[in-house]
Amino acid sequence: MTAAAAPANPPIKVLLADDEGLVRSGFRVLLDLEDDITVVGEATNGAEAVDQARATRPDVVLMDIRMPRLDGIQATARIAATRGLEQVRVLILTTYDTDEYVFDALHAGASGFLLKDAGPAELLHAIRVVAAGDALLAPRITRRLIGQFASRRTAARTAEDRLAVLTEREREVLALVGQGLSNHEIGAALFLSPSTARTHVSRAMAKLGARDRAQMVVIAYQTGLVSPAL
Numbered sequence: 647m648t649a650a651a652a653p654a655n656p657p658i659k660v661l662l663a664d665d666e667g668l669v670r671s672g673f674r675v676l677l678d679l680e681d682d683i684t685v686v687g688e689a690t691n692g693a694e695a696v697d698q699a700r701a702t703r704p705d706v707v708l709m710d711i712r713m714p715r716l717d718g719i720q721a722t723a724r725i726a727a728t729r730g731l732e733q734v735r736v737l738i739l740t741t742y743d744t745d746e747y748v749f750d751a752l753h754a755g756a757s758g759f760l761l762k763d764a765g766p767a768e769l770l771h772a773i774r775v776v777a778a779g780d781a782l783l784a785p786r787i788t789r790r791l792i793g794q795f796a797s798r799r800t801a802a803r804t805a806e807d808r809l810a811v812l813t814e815r816e817r818e819v820l821a822l823v824g825q826g827l828s829n830h831e832i833g834a835a836l837f838l839s840p841s842t843a844r845t846h847v848s849r850a851m852a853k854l855g856a857r858d859r860a861q862m863v864v865i866a867y868q869t870g871l872v873s874p875a876l
Contacts, residue, residue, distance in 0.1 A: 824866025
């Protein structure tokens with residue numbers, strides 16, 4: 647008697663939110679070719695994105711910033727605040743050199759962002775990373791932009807007030823999360839096991855009231871634990 651094959655993981659459910667039909671069609675054609683990704687809906691504006699998120703419960707919303715009726719930032723905030731959608735991750739589409747909304751989007755609950763001119767492989771990677779619960783903040787220029795806006799908008803804020811709830815180890819972990827390190831990399835840097843590093847990350851996230859690692863990155867910049875790249 648042969649052993650039964652392990653059940654395959656369900657495909658990543660993606661909701662497309664963009665007011666340009668050609669953009670949505672291009673994304674759908676690409677994503678429909680992937681066995682582990684399925685498109686569950688499309689929205690032409692932010693209000694529709696919120697409604698579709700409630701109806702389809704996607705794993706990832708690919709969200710444009712500039713849309714009519716409700717922009718991507720407002721839609722992201724509504725999705726993040728909706729009961730039952732806590733596990734929905736929003737991946738913002740942005741143009742790094744013109745958007746001043748990146749920090750607002752992450753603060754609203756986005757899990758990361760992708761440049762609108764990204765190639766197919768980069769888009770697929772971004773969706774899988776965000777669906778897995780990680781933050782997508784890799785492009786150096788975009789990370790610098792986050793740091794600039796975070797520091798500018800919170801210059802009068804006292805870091806100690808925000809960080810007082812953390813232990814010294816949790817502060818170290820927060821700084822490393824802000825630098826984009828994974829749990830394995832944090833563990834190696836602090837001579838901890840990956841599971842112990844993950845525990846510290848989870849505890850810091852809970853104490854700070856952060857939705858996910860992306861918001862921890864923003865907090866790391868806000869409080870000065872990570873400085874904007876020059």
